[in-house]
Amino acid sequence: MSEFFAMGGYGGFIWPCYIITGILLVGLYWHSQKKLASSIKD
DSSP states (O other): OHHHHHGGGTHHHHHHHHHHHHHHHHHHHHHHHHHHHHHHHO
16 A cells, blocks of 8 residues: 555655645635625625
8 A cells, every 4th residue: 555655656746746736626616616606696
């Protein structure tokens, strides 16, 4: 299992990219939902 997370020695570069991408996607979804709700309200 640790070999999977190490990803051939590149895990230190790959996993932070996955985490940053996930955070950005969640933030974009949240922002889109907020804008949609405000545009429906107006």
